[in-house]
Amino acid sequence: MFRGRRMDEPSNWNEAMDAHRNDDSVTREIRCFELARRLIFHEVRTQTIRKLTGFSRNRLATLRRRLKVSDDARRHGPPPRSLDVLLRTARGRTEAAAVAALFPIFKHPVSIQRTSALDDGEQTCDIYDAYLAYYPQSNVRFEELMLLRRTLAKGDLLELGLCRICKGLIMNIRIDRCRPICAHCNSLRESEQDSAFLDEKTTSLS
Numbered sequence: 001m002f003r004g005r006r007m008d009e010p011s012n013w014n015e016a017m018d019a020h021r022n023d024d025s026v027t028r029e030i031r032c033f034e035l036a037r038r039l040i041f042h043e044v045r046t047q048t049i050r051k052l053t054g055f056s057r058n059r060l061a062t063l064r065r066r067l068k069v070s071d072d073a074r075r076h077g078p079p080p081r082s083l084d085v086l087l088r089t090a091r092g093r094t095e096a097a098a099v100a101a102l103f104p105i106f107k108h109p110v111s112i113q114r115t116s117a118l119d120d121g122e123q124t125c126d127i128y129d130a131y132l133a134y135y136p137q138s139n140v141r142f143e144e145l146m147l148l149r150r151t152l153a154k155g156d157l158l159e160l161g162l163c164r165i166c167k168g169l170i171m172n173i174r175i176d177r178c179r180p181i182c183a184h185c186n187s188l189r190e191s192e193q194d195s196a197f198l199d200e201k202t203t204s205l206s
């Protein structure tokens with residue numbers, strides 16, 4: 001098996017391993033750079049981009065300058081810790097369900113057991129881009145999407161349900177006993193209420 005082995009093989013092998021490691025680190029660097037670039041354009045907080053890419057604050061500031069993105073074009077303050085703002089409206093609950101319906105499509109292959117922050121960041125960004133391509137006027141922010149994924153994965157607070165009128169997909173809060181309706185049915189109901197109010201007013205004036 002070792003017959004004919006050349007004296008320089010071990011060093012060749014080491015060089016190959018070094019090249020492989022360097023290649024891995026170069027690949028990772030390129031992935032981090034690309035994710036940071038995408039998140040900067042999505043106006044994501046520096047704190048969140050640092051967590052996902054490991055880039056320093058200075059490095060992100062330099063990248064922002066190179067991309068000619070103003071320092072004001074990003075969210076400030078701590079990332080959201082609650083989905084209350086998103087889920088308190090019928091539109092938010094409907095959007096949350098629509099975006100959550102994309103999660104299984106972007107799921108990692110089963111063979112990948114452990115995922116890194118970079119993997120999660122890239123996957124969430126892919127979902128976010130796909131959702132915005134479908135619904136560009138969305139008010140859902142990238143960090144809300146991250147929180148939504150984590151909350152749904154835990155499974156104790158939210159669940160996908162059906163609108164009680166049209167049976168369309170909607171995001172339900174588990175402890176909320178009343179069955180909410182989707183944004184579409186809600187807007188229909190509001191316009192019906194408005195026309196009923198106008199009818200009432202016209203009748204009382206005549």
Ligand SMILES: [Zn+2]
Nearest residue numbers: 163166182185
């Ligand atoms: Zn509905």
